[in-house]
Amino acid sequence: MTEPVKVHLGSGPHLMPGWINVDYEADFKPEVVADLTQRFPFDDASVDYIHSEGVLCQFDLPAGEHFLNECFRILKPGGYMRLLTPDLRRLLSAYLDDAERGENQLAALWQREVEIPLKLKTSAEVINIGIRNLHKFMYDSPTLMKLLDESGFQSQEVGYQQSSVAALSGLDVRTPENATYMYFECGKPVDA
Numbered sequence: 001m002t003e004p005v006k007v008h009l010g011s012g013p014h015l016m017p018g019w020i021n022v023d024y025e026a027d028f029k030p031e032v033v034a035d036l037t038q039r040f041p042f043d044d045a046s047v048d049y050i051h052s053e054g055v056l057c058q059f060d061l062p063a064g065e066h067f068l069n070e071c072f073r074i075l076k077p078g079g080y081m082r083l084l085t086p087d088l089r090r091l092l093s094a095y096l097d098d099a100e101r102g103e104n105q106l107a108a109l110w111q112r113e114v115e116i117p118l119k120l121k122t123s124a125e126v127i128n129i130g131i132r133n134l135h136k137f138m139y140d141s142p143t144l145m146k147l148l149d150e151s152g153f154q155s156q157e158v159g160y161q162q163s164s165v166a167a168l169s170g171l172d173v174r175t176p177e178n179a180t181y182m183y184f185e186c187g188k189p190v191d192a
C-alpha cells in the first residue's frame with residue numbers, strides 16, 4: 001500500500017517528520033520552499049492530509065480565500081485538513097476580561113509566548129499589535145466556517161489535539177493555555 005501524502009503548510013521551524021513541510025523561509029529548511037499566496041506546487045487531488053497552524057492569519061481575506069481554495073484543490077476527495085488559527089472572539093474576550101478587572105493577563109501571555117516586545121505591556125497594546133501588525137485577518141468561528149464552506153470544505157470546530165483522523169491527532173504546537181487559538185477539521189467531500 002502506498003503511504004499517504006501529508007503536507008504541512010507554513011511549517012516555520014516546526015518541521016514534522018514524515019510530512020512535506022512547506023514554508024517560504026528557506027532558512028527553516030522545509031522540503032518545499034514556496035509562497036503560499038501563489039499557486040501551490042502540488043497537483044490537483046494529490047494530497048491525503050494537510051496540517052497548518054498559525055498561517056491563515058498571516059494573509060488578508062483575499063489571500064486567505066486563495067489559500068483555502070488551493071488547499072481544497074490539492075486534497076484528494078475524502079482527504080482532510082487540520083487548520084489552526086487565532087480566534088478573534090477569544091482574543092477580544094480576554095481583552096474585555098482584563099479591562100473589567102483592571103488586569104493585563106493577555107499582555108502577560110503575550111510576553112511569555114510571543115517574541116515581539118511590548119512597550120506599555122498592556123492588553124490594549126496586544127490587541128493593537130495582534131490585529132494591526134502581526135495578523136492580517138483574524139477569524140472567529142462563524143466567519144472561518146463560512147469561508148471554509150465557500151471553498152467547498154465540510155468543516156467542524158474541534159478541540160486541542162482532537163481529531164477523528166489518526167494522522168491529524170497530536171500535532172498542535174500551541175496549547176489552549178498559551179494561545180487564543182481555535183482548531184478546525186476540514187474534509188473534502190468524496191464526490192468533490
Ligand SMILES: C[S@@+](CC[C@H](N)C(=O)[O-])C[C@H]1O[C@@H](n2cnc3c(N)ncnc32)[C@H](O)[C@@H]1O
Pocket residue numbers: 009010011012013014022023024025034035036037052053054055058173
Ligand atoms: C506564526 S508562524 C507559524 C509556524 C508554525 N506553523 C507554528 O505553528 O509555529 C507562520 C509561518 O508561516 C510562514 N508564512 C507566512 N507567509 C507565508 C507565505 N506567503 N508563504 C509561505 N509561508 C508563509 C512563515 O514563514 C512562518 O513560518
